[in-house]
Amino acid sequence: MHAGILGISFYLPQRRETNEDLRRENPDWRMDELYEKSGISARHVAGDDETASDLGYNAAARLLHRSVVPPEEIDYLIYCTQSPDHFLPSAACVLQKRLGLGTHVGAFDYNLGCSGFIYGLQIAKSMVTSGVTRNVLLITADTYSKFIHARDRTVRTLFGDGAAATLIGRSDGPGRIGDFVVGTDGTGADKMIVPAGGLRMPSSPETADEITDDADCTRSKDNLFMDGPAIFSFVITTVPRTLKALLQKTGLSSDDVDWYVYHQANKYMLEHLARRSKIPDDKMIIDVETTGNTVSASIPIAIQRSVEAGKIRVGHRLVLVGFGVGYSWGACDVVWE
Amino acid sequence: MKVEEFLNAVCEVLLRDPNTLSLDDTPNTVEEWDSVGHLSIIATIDEELGIPVDTEEMQNFRSIGELVERLKSKNALED
Structure with a gap:
């Protein structure tokens, strides 16, 4: 049996910060030179009351809306973040309810940054190909902006907030992980x-x-x-x-x-x-x-x-x-x- | 690689004219040597000299002279 990526949706928060915004706020930042190297001209930033799990919810809701598989056939929800809503409970449990998934769903969080998607795919692939689950909903979401000091050029210019939801399941077509x-x-x-x-x-x-x-x-x-x-x-x-x-x-x-x-x-x-x-x-x-x-x-x-x-x-x-x-x-x- | 060639490779990534860097130069004397410029120098070590850069001494250098000495001690540069 092969596992494949059956669908991806993503969500970026509405608030945006352009290089021009940052330059206005920090006239000493050489944004043109930074842009030349980083290739980044804007980034999305979560609202004051918006957390990573909110972004993750929006990404996942978009994916579910596409009806790639019936929601009741999603058996696992895995949530990756380094910007947790709480120490406890796991945001994956909160997301199970918010997304209207069944209580048969297994759900847990894990904490990884820029490698997180690869690890999520590996876990999901293992679960699908071993027959433990039919479909896994993997949500990767972060809001580093919440940790970033407004006057720290090295990170504020680089990072943006965002979330993605990825559905991993059995592939009967060419797709495989x-x-x-x-x-x-x-x-x-x-x-x-x-x-x-x-x-x-x-x-x-x-x-x-x-x-x-x-x-x-x-x-x-x-x-x-x-x-x-x-x-x-x-x-x-x-x-x-x-x-x-x-x-x-x-x-x-x-x-x-x-x-x-x-x-x-x-x-x-x-x-x-x-x-x-x-x-x-x-x-x-x-x-x-x-x-x-x-x-x-x-x-x-x-x-x-x-x-x-x-x-x-x-x-x-x-x-x-x-x-x-x-x-x-x-x-x-x-x-x- | 000769020290002069290496310095010119660094000039190139810092978008400076050739032969405009000396061993005495530091981030304070070279306008282009900001945090991104520093990464460009590390990238040049990696690319031009092919020696591992995942060590403290290849990441934290405060002058061109200091860097050149370290690279010479690794036989990556010669006069």
């Missing part, structure tokens, strides 16, 4: 982190103390911190190796691959990764311009937009690679249904 290569290196845990707000370091007046660094970026321990050089170095070292390992495992040659859909970190990083692995420009999907880096939603959003643009078509072989916070990474090959 193939092999996986995953990896973890916890030595990078402090390179991308929101230090406070959990139980290790509860939020307090001290954790809210703001510090401005050498690069004139301000943040507190309650905010997202990213060590750009460390993350960049990790990615450009690990991702080409991961691709190589996946191609070896699958026996595929790079000519067999129609599209490379990497985590949409930013244009500069994706172009560098393409050059490093000799991926032709016209096979590397780069779709960050209007969304920014949407964390675990970025790969499914990029796939769906490429499908809608007529690039990815039935029978095309995709290689997906996710990488980031943890450090955590994963890659897989997918034939599009």
Whole structure:
């Protein structure tokens, strides 16, 4: 039995921040130069009362509306976020009710960032092909904006909020989710982190103390911190190796691959990764311009937009690679249904 | 690779004219050496010299001279 991706829908919050908005607010930010490198001109930002699970709900509601499979045949709901509504309960349980899914549904959350979609696909594929479930609804959603300090250029210009819902189930057509290569290196845990707000370091007046660094970026321990050089170095070292390992495992040659859909970190990083692995420009999907880096939603959003643009078509072989916070990474090959 | 060639590769990614970087240069003396410029230099090490950049010393350097010394000690650069 083969498992395939049966459908993807996504949702971006209505509020948008353009580079022009950021420049008006921060006249010292060189937005043109940043745009040149990042390729990002706007990003969506969740409303004050809007959480990641709200975005995830909207994405999933759109997918259910398409009636790809009868809702009662969805047996599992898996929700990936790093911006949880609560410590408990799991947002997956809340989403089961909100989406009107049956109580026979198994539901749980997991916490991963930019590699999250790959891990979700791996879990879902295993569940479907082992006969444990018929269809899995995978929701990947994040609102890093809630953690980002308004004066931290290194992250505010890059990240955008968004959510994707992906349906994984038995494929009787050409579609299939193939092999996986995953990896973890916890030595990078402090390179991308929101230090406070959990139980290790509860939020307090001290954790809210703001510090401005050498690069004139301000943040507190309650905010997202990213060590750009460390993350960049990790990615450009690990991702080409991961691709190589996946191609070896699958026996595929790079000519067999129609599209490379990497985590949409930013244009500069994706172009560098393409050059490093000799991926032709016209096979590397780069779709960050209007969304920014949407964390675990970025790969499914990029796939769906490429499908809608007529690039990815039935029978095309995709290689997906996710990488980031943890450090955590994963890659897989997918034939599009 | 010769130090001069490497410096010119760095000039190129920082969008500067050739031969406009010296060993004394730091982010304070080179306008283009901002956080994105720093990543471009790391990318150049990766691409031009092919040595692993996932180490602290290849990520955190505060002057061109410091970086060149580290690369020389790895036999990645020669005078």
